[in-house]
Amino acid sequence: MDINIPNDLLYTKTHEWIRKGNGGTATMGITDYAQQHLKDIVFVELPSIGKETKAGTPCAVVESVKAAYDIFAPVSGKVAGCNPKVTNNPQLVNEDPYGEGWFSTIALADPGELDNLLTPEQYRVHCESGQ
Amino acid sequence: MKRTPLYDVHNKLNAKMVEFHDYLMPLQYGSIIDEHLQVRKAAGLFDISHMGRFEVSGAGAFPLIQHLITNDASRLAVNQAIYSPLCNEQGGFIDDILVYKRNENRFLLVVNSSNTVKDLEWFQRHAPCYQPVKIANVTEQTSLIALQGPHSGHILETALNQPIGRLQTFYADEFAWDGVLLTVSRTGYTGEDGFEIWADANHAVKLWDVIMNSGERDGLKPAGLGSRNTLRLEACLLLYGNDMDETVTPLETTASWTVKFDKGDFIGREALLRQRECGLARKLVGFEMIDRGIPRHDYPVFLGSEAVGRVTSGSFSPSTNKNVGLCLIQSQAAQTGNEIHIQIRDNKYKARIVKTPFYTREITHGHKYTK
Numbered sequence: 001m002d003i004n005i006p007n008d009l010l011y012t013k014t015h016e017w018i019r020k021g022n023g024g025t026a027t028m029g030i031t032d033y034a035q036q037h038l039k040d041i042v043f044v045e046l047p048s049i050g051k052e053t054k055a056g057t058p059c060a061v062v063e064s065v066k067a068a069y070d071i072f073a074p075v076s077g078k079v080a081g082c083n084p085k086v087t088n089n090p091q092l093v094n095e096d097p098y099g100e101g102w103f104s105t106i107a108l109a110d111p112g113e114l115d116n117l118l119t120p121e122q123y124r125v126h127c128e129s130g131q
Numbered sequence: 132m133k134r135t136p137l138y139d140v141h142n143k144l145n146a147k148m149v150e151f152h153d154y155l156m157p158l159q160y161g162s163i164i165d166e167h168l169q170v171r172k173a174a175g176l177f178d179i180s181h182m183g184r185f186e187v188s189g190a191g192a193f194p195l196i197q198h199l200i201t202n203d204a205s206r207l208a209v210n211q212a213i214y215s216p217l218c219n220e221q222g223g224f225i226d227d228i229l230v231y232k233r234n235e236n237r238f239l240l241v242v243n244s245s246n247t248v249k250d251l252e253w254f255q256r257h258a259p260c261y262q263p264v265k266i267a268n269v270t271e272q273t274s275l276i277a278l279q280g281p282h283s284g285h286i287l288e289t290a291l292n293q294p295i296g297r298l299q300t301f302y303a304d305e306f307a308w309d310g311v312l313l314t315v316s317r318t319g320y321t322g323e324d325g326f327e328i329w330a331d332a333n334h335a336v337k338l339w340d341v342i343m344n345s346g347e348r349d350g351l352k353p354a355g356l357g358s359r360n361t362l363r364l365e366a367c368l369l370l371y372g373n374d375m376d377e378t379v380t381p382l383e384t385t386a387s388w389t390v391k392f393d394k395g396d397f398i399g400r401e402a403l404l405r406q407r408e409c410g411l412a413r414k415l416v417g418f419e420m421i422d423r424g425i426p427r428h429d430y431p432v433f434l435g436s437e438a439v440g441r442v443t444s445g446s447f448s449p450s451t452n453k454n455v456g457l458c459l460i461q462s463q464a465a466q467t468g469n470e471i472h473i474q475i476r477d478n479k480y481k482a483r484i485v486k487t488p489f490y491t492r493e494i495t496h497g498h499k500y501t502k
Contacts, residue, residue: 039159042425043424043447065361065447066158
């Protein structure tokens with residue numbers, strides 16, 4: 001399986017990505033590895049703006065034809081924005097997981113938490129170990 | 132974990148394999164939605180060798196079967212097949228099965244893989260009253276392949292070089308192929324025209340390859356259990372263990388037409404008669420989501436603030452582009468057009484009860500394959 005893992009992002013073991021933005025915010029979504037495994041994504045449920053997230057706890061749901069899956073917050077903070085395009089057109093997660101298929105932006109509670117995430121190299125090793 | 136005779140074929144095709152009632156089965160080869168739509172517009176090839184297969188023979192075969200099923204096997208012509216529930220004394224589904232009449236003293240049964248052991252015991256338990264009768268479990272020595280979709284008649288005729296098209300719906304016959312006899316029936320679980328083909332286990336791979344090669348230019352693709360489920364749901368064909376089990380009776384479901392009270396005694400008849408006289412407390416009906424959300428098995432259903440039942444099956448429906456489902460709910464809530472709510476995780480979402488099936492195939496080409 002050919003997996004796209006961009007160099008400028010950080011990753012979780014549960015296959016979310018996060019991109020550090022300006023002003024203490026970060027954008028998140030699910031990885032190419034995740035979308036390839038889920039295949040046909042037909043539903044995305046995002047948290048409402050203002051909702052608190054806690055690193056490692058569920059913050060969204062994606063559903064393939066077959067089943068529903070929890071998506072976990074990579075970091076703690078407050079949801080600052082959501083991608084309405086992806087709820088209207090869930091297929092964007094399959095087509096462009098790191099671009100048009102982004103999920104939410106989070107106002108970080110503790111930017112230090114980013115240090116706990118996987119680097120692209122670490123994430124590639126994690127994916128290749130088949131977890 | 133058991134493997135079907137086609138296990139290596141699925142692996143070579145890079146199928147995503149899942150555990151399904153003791154068997155490792157292909158869930159999907161690529162996209163479930165693509166496989167689903169391919170079956171609707173052209174054809175798909177399914178390995179369904181996990182389904183249980185029995186041969187019931189002897190002078191007692193017919194009366195035994197007739198006593199255990201709710202449908203009427205006396206109406207069967209030689210080579211004809213029927214769908215029927217198998218009920219317990221309370222009228223609850225032990226299973227739903229296909230009964231093929233091969234001749235007066237020989238019947239083939241196809242049962243759900245999850246129920247193979249239970250059904251075999253059920254038949255054997257009642258067999259002593261119907262001697263002579265022999266019940267053979269032929270599941271592992273045979274394979275079963277389903278070819279489904281509007282192009283399947285043409286594909287199978289070309290592949291086997293036999294006049295398969297003369298088979299009518301719900302009829303089966305034997306056809307010579309490659310020095311052996313195949314049993315082919317015009318049956319399926321997708322809502323499309325199609326065939327199910329029995330072969331000896333050691334011919335399965337060659338048969339699969341021959342059909343696949345012959346069908347490629349007509350759009351034939353392999354299809355897995357994922358699309359089999361969405362296809363059957365759109366056609367409103369019941370799934371044992373989801374839509375019904377031993378606590379649900381056929382009268383409560385869309386299969387009420389398969390209970391033939393006038394055929395004479397059968398197991399469950401008394402309970403079902405009583406239920407018919409007292410009226411049904413609940414009904415299995417179809418619904419489509421109005422709000423965005425995908426209904427799944429066991430989600431609670433509400434009418435207003437009152438909990439009225441549960442979702443039995445639900446999915447995104449690729450043919451209608453809607454989210455649809457079946458639910459078993461209190462009869463007074465089950466009227467077509469009613470607005471209900473489905474609880475999905477922590478929220479309730481609007482849905483509407485609709486007529487089923489969700490999808491009916493168009494029979495446009497007045498075509499030579501149906502009659």
